[in-house]
Each structure stands twice: as structure tokens, then as C-alpha cells.
Amino acid sequence: MSRLSTKLAVLVAVALTVAACGASTTYSPVGSPPGSQPPSANPPGSQPPSANPPGNQPPSANPPGNQPPSANPPGNQPPSANPPGSQPGTAYRPVLEPDLLRMGASVGDGVDGRLFVLAPDEATAQRVRELASQRGVPASALDLHVGRISNFNLRAAVRPVVGGVQIENQTAGGICTLGYNATAPVGDGFVTNMHCSSTQGALDPGDNINQHLGAANRVSTGLETYDPPFFAGAPCPAGFECRRSDASFFRYDAGVPFTRGSIARQAVFGDATAPIVGAWRIVSKLSAGSVPVTVRYIKVGRRTGTTWLQQVRATNATIARGDQNGNGTPELLLGQLVFEAKMLPYPNADGTAGPGDSGSPVFFPIGGTTDVVLVGNLWGGNPNPPLPGVGAIQFIIVSPIWGIEQDFGVTLTVTP
């Protein structure tokens, strides 16, 4: 399988060059020889925030199919910065889409409210500009890129490695999502869930982690560095063992290119296979006690892609999750964040989160930009009610970054 996908990727693999508003972003193909793509060479995070100017954040940023409009209470909407009388770029989609598709371009509702257009070459891009001009569509309404669709989605081998992409624990046989890159006192690595390692609450020196599938895409060989044991005693209630996060830190193997501070930014929401077109840039970490309730939170994961979370339902939650590590003592996770999540009953899912999204980074954008505040890692939920209507309000659980750092006993640097 891995050979097959590698072969496919090589076929498409002319590095995808995305020219966006003057910025250039290059994704290297699967199988790039180490060192061929230095981390600093146009990493996804290099796209300037100005590519998504404030003011392009439309009410329709919650795309159809992701969450029903009624699920978003008015008070929970991000403030719209659209100038009075202006239209979001996505409103022009019906005007342009048929012709754009005939030109061989791809079209989507951009997450920043502009109309996302991916033209296969510069000549087509120029025709797109001319068509838009003829039809009265302002240039600022378009998020126009030049590039060919490739396998560079969340499930591909993405180099440099960024947050939000698939990882595989080849040793334990599990697929999860890489949360975000970080630098700890022990070195550079990434944070994901501890249940993505072989043993929860213990280091697994035998764990080999591949980004995408197969050993050819190995990023960490026996380098789980932080996965501290569960503890007993205050503040952990008697009869339980506790952690403050479902998190684990894996150091990178030498030579693995990665971009700290970057989380994969897709062209559209709700589709894990949608192309990666840039990066969300982590500019800060959320602090304990300052969890905002008037912003919209996002997660990026390999199962359901980029999705909005609904409102924060509880903070500082103690989550009972049975005896997941099988040692006979039930576990509690302290200080967790609980979000409402509107999910369709499994297996129709493709809702807010699903199996394989474990470890997903959770964050919120600042205004209408791609600069984001890191919140933590998604690890669980109740996405599978046994009956329609049962558990109609569903939840997903997030370990906050401060709990992760407290568990690890270190401060993580997660910004570029």
C-alpha cells in the first residue's frame, strides 16, 4: 500500500507551487530526499497573514454541511468585519463557477470568505482574473492560486511536516493526527495524544511513528519523550489515577523537515482530502482561566478535516474514561475543555470529529486572519449515539495546552 501511494504521489508530485497574492508556497512531494526541502524554504507558514485580510470573514464562514446554522447562537459568531454593502467572495461562486470549471480550475468556499480558485497554470489564472473583472467580481473577493491538485492533503506525506496531518503508530497499529510541532528542552518534536502511543502514561521506546503510512515516511523512531505516568493523590480523587492531558511528545528523527508554528490550512472545511493551501500560524498559546466563549474554535484532523467546533460547554472538566490503560484503576483527566459538537450519527459522520482525529490541534483565529491561538489537542468525544436522538447534544473533549505542559513539566515553544 505504501509503495502504491508513494508511486501515486511521485506521479503527481511535481511540487505544488501555489502562488497566492504574490506569496509563493511550495509543498514537496512524498519521498523527497531528506534535505532537499529545507524547513525554511517557503514553509506553509510563510504565507503572510495579509493574504487573508480582516474583513473577509463572512457569516458564511460556517459552510454548508459542516454545522447547521441553528447550531451557532448569534452570540457565538465571530464578529463580521465585512464592510457594509460588501459581499463575501463566496457569494460570487454561482456567477463564476461554471466557466471556471470549464477552464479546468477548481472552486471552493474559502475558509476566509473569499472564493477559493485553484487554476492549473498562470494562463488560466489570467483568464480567471479577466472573467472576474468582466462580471464585476472584485479581485479582493478571489483567493486565486496556481497549482495542480495533488495528494497533498491531511492524509498524505507532507514535508515540511506541519500540524493537523495524519500520523501512524506503526508499532501499535493506530492512526491519529499530529497536533502541532513544538520545541521542548529535550529537542524538537510534536504533540499528539498519549493514546496514540502503545502505552498510555508510559514511554514506549519501541514506538515508531510515520507521517502518512509506511516506514518510508518515518518521522520518529523510538523517541517518545514525554508521556508521564498517571498520578494518585490530591488533586486526584481517591480510587482513581489522573493526568491533566491526553498528550504525548515525540521527538523528530534527525533530518526530518518540519515547520514549527504551522498547522495545515485547507481550502475548504469538512473534507480531509481537500488540498492543503497554506498554514494556520500559531502566534500564541491560550492561558488557563482565559478561555473565550465568543470565538469560534477550529480543529484540523485526518478523519474529518478542518471543522468548526461549537461553543465551549465546560471548562476545567474532570473526565471519567474508565480503565483505558487496563491496569485495573479507573482514569480521570483533570482540567479538560468540553465543546458541543454537532455530529451526524456514525457512520454517516464526517461531522466535527471522528476516529483518526485523535491528537488534532484545536485553536481559534484572530479576527479574520490565519494567525491563531493554540488551545490544545482533541482526544475524544461521544460521536456515536446508539440511537438517533439519544445524545443529541454531543461533546468532544480537548486537553488544553497548559494541562499538557503541566503534565510534561516543561514549557513548549509552539510559535514559529
Add this chain to the structure above:
Amino acid sequence: MNVGLSWVLLGPAVVLAAAAGPAFGSETQRCTGLALSVDFPQAVRAGEAVRFTVLVRNRSDTVCTVYLGGRPPHDVEVRLGSSLVWNWAHGRPTLLVLDVRQLGPGEELRFEAVWDQRDNRGRPVRPGRYRVRALVRVDEPPQVLRTSARTLNITP
């Protein structure tokens, strides 16, 4: 005494692993000949814990890969008439990992669930004839395997 097995089969198509396919760098078929069953006592006394064993078996004659939809991937439902009385997964968070397991011919995955004869609100249930069904979520693509319902008799 244990009751017989109930079978629910996955669809007949054989799907070769694609880009998001199996782990371990090998070309392995997804499991399509899976059989789901649940084993439990036919009758128990009121208040006695009931143990359910859920089995997922590869009925094919080849090694295949199964993707389990979350951890734990299974549930057991107990109903009285059409009303859900209890289900094992009630109130349990699901870890959103996609566990990947390879099954040889005839090989089984086994999941356990124990019922203390209380309903989902924690109240003891009355003696009677209950219907039991198990389900297991698999993924890539997402699908729910279900057994048919069978009777569990709780005696006074």
C-alpha cells in the same frame, strides 16, 4: 448456558487499500468477510452481573485489515420492547484513534462488556425478557456492524 451466535456481514465488495489504507507498509485487503456475534448467558438472576463477549471474526481465507472506529469500537444495547434500557457505551467517551488490526483467516477480535442490571439512569431493572444487540464500528469506510437482537431472560 450460552445462546448461539448472531451474524451480520459486511458488504461483498473487496476494496483494495488506497492512500489512507492499511498500516505497516504492506498491500493488504480490507476485511470484507467479517462476522459479528455476541455471546451471553440465556438467563440470569435479578441483580446478577451479565457478561457480554463481542466477537469480530474474519470469515475469509485471507489475511485482511480492519479499521476500528474509535476506542472502544463496540457497544451492547439492552432493550425492553423497543425502549433502550441500557447500553454499555453510555456516558463513556470514545478515544478518536483509528486502530488498525490485521486478522488472519478465522481470527477474532474480542471485546467485553459487563452489565450490572441497572439502566442508563442507574436504576435496577426488573425481571423480564430483554432483547440484546451488539454493534461494532469499523471505518475506512465508516460502517456499523450489528448483530440481530436476542433474548436475555432475567429471572426473579
